[in-house]
């Protein structure tokens with residue numbers, strides 16, 4: 098039978114802005130009870146005021162005890178977790194050397210380790226709630242190696258985690274998907290430079306990604322790139338890696354980046 102959102106429970110991290118906020122809203126409109134997680138509590142309360150089935154919960158994905166407490170609260174209050182959307186993330190700067198180490202490690206801690214912490218905390222509840230889904234918001238940067246190196250590393254990590262867990266957890270009734278957005282205009286990623294250049298029309302909106310999250314929940318597919326037109330770049334990288342590297346290296350030289 099098809100996976101139905103109505104009456105089911107979703108946990109969305111990074112729900113105080115951008116893609117996570119749009120996703121929490123979309124899933125609530127689809128009939129789910131949504132636990133909206135982030136650090137900025139006032140933003141979560143404003144979101145929850147919009148829809149009676151959005152429940153705000155303040156937590157930092159870098160804090161293992163706080164994330165374990167979140168999973169315990171969801172179990173006690175709602176009794177299930179049918180969908181975990183690991184979306185909380187930060188951009189991070191260039192990786193030139195020792196001075197950038199703290200920033201790179203922080204990016205890995207939020208994006209990759211945060212995803213791992215949440216997935217670990219909810220694993221048992223997801224299995225008890227099966228058929229259930231994990232949707233990990235990675236990035237096209239996790240397929241192409243573009244952008245700051247620490248960010249790309251964190252997203253490649255999420256792609257590998259999703260692929261491996263997808264196989265390992267299928268027998269537990271839990272699907273694990275990687276959702277890879279291209280350039281999306283949000284508070285944390287305003288895309289000002291891209292919007293001014295020839296790639297400007299490729300910039301998508303958080304609602305495009307929210308819709309894709311719902312589609313992944315409904316279909317159970319293991320991978321989705323959004324907006325759709327970025328799929329050609331991902332296919333090019335995988336089917337013609339040497340040609341892709343030549344083009345990407347030229348683009349990096351043109352931008353003058355060293356990271």
Ligand SMILES: NC(=O)c1ccc[n+]([C@@H]2O[C@H](COP(=O)([O-])OP(=O)(O)OC[C@H]3O[C@@H](n4cnc5c(N)ncnc54)[C@H](OP(=O)(O)O)[C@@H]3O)[C@@H](O)[C@H]2O)c1
Nearest residue numbers: 111113114115116136137157158185186236281283285286
């Ligand atoms: N926008 C793009 O172009 C793009 C492209 C590909 C992938 N992505 C990915 O999409 C996800 C969402 O990004 P966005 O574009 O929507 O950016 P955003 O508007 O800056 O949202 C980031 C969210 O993550 C939360 N967050 C950050 N650090 C956190 C922490 N330590 N603990 C808990 N929550 C934390 C923020 O909430 P608080 O600050 O309130 O905690 C916020 O809700 C990220 O994983 C990003 O890498 C974005």
